[in-house]
Amino acid sequence: MTSNASRTAVIDSAALQRLIQEGRGPRLLDVRTPGEFRTVHIPGACNVPMAVLREHRTELLSHLDENVVLVCRSGSRASQAQASFAEAGLPNLRVLDGGMIAWESAGAPVDRGSERWDMERQVRLVAGSIVLTTGLAGLLVPGVHLIGTAVGAGLVYAAVSNSCAMGVLLSKTPYNRGPRTDIRTVVKALRDKP
Incomplete structure (x- = not known):
């Protein structure tokens, strides 16, 4: 489905959950900070923070096809990532509509780590x-x-x-950064997933 307002291809939580349950799940790229990802993420998702994505998107392109769903907290950063990939030549990636907020609200499965404040709460x-x-x-x-x-x-x-801008600055703090996301680790994870 496509949102007319933003022209971003989206998939809702129910449809994504159905694909995963049927064994036809797409690759999931979570573009949130490592801290946000460690707090909660969709099982099987690969963390590729926006800074890493922007810096290494051409390296990532060779390991992706169009069966990818981009995930963030609400859909905003994932839409930015989708636009970045579209500029690089991979135009048909989808965004999880409503992000992790919608996914959790739908009662879909998640992997949880230690609790952290999400970026929006930190900005507030x-x-x-x-x-x-x-x-x-x-x-x-x-x-x-x-x-x-x-x-x-x-x-x-x-x-x-x-x-x-404040969110970008806060994402660089030690609280949000966590261990640096290594592009080699990301590429290996993408190669290992079908």
């Missing part, structure tokens, strides 16, 4: 803390509240552009 904490702190400091120091205004403007831009 950092942005909210900056706005609260600068708002209170602005009572004592004139003009400091404008920092909170700038953060608010950044959040509006993030919503309109469907990208988030």
Whole structure:
């Protein structure tokens, strides 16, 4: 199925789960950070964070066909990954509609690790803390509240552009990074999966 709004090919959780149960499951590439992936992921998914994907997409292309579903938290990063692969010559990859949020809501199977805050929650904490702190400091120091205004403007831009600079910065912190994703390990995992 294709979303008319974004022209991104999507597959919903029920259809993907049915394919997996029938033994016709596509390869699953999870483009979230290693920290997010370790917290919860679809069994059999391969973690290829966006930074690794962007840097090594041509290497990955030779190990992929069009039977791939891209996964992230909500579908946004997976749609960006789909666009990146389409630019590189693999246009028909699908995105899990609603991402891991929809997958878990459907009661589909997951592998769980240690609990971590997802990226959206981290962005809300950092942005909210900056706005609260600068708002209170602005009572004592004139003009400091404008920092909170700038953060608010950044959040509006993030919503309109469907990208988030703060999320990109937070993904580079040790909390989210975890062990570096090695492209050789990813390629080996892709070769080993049918």
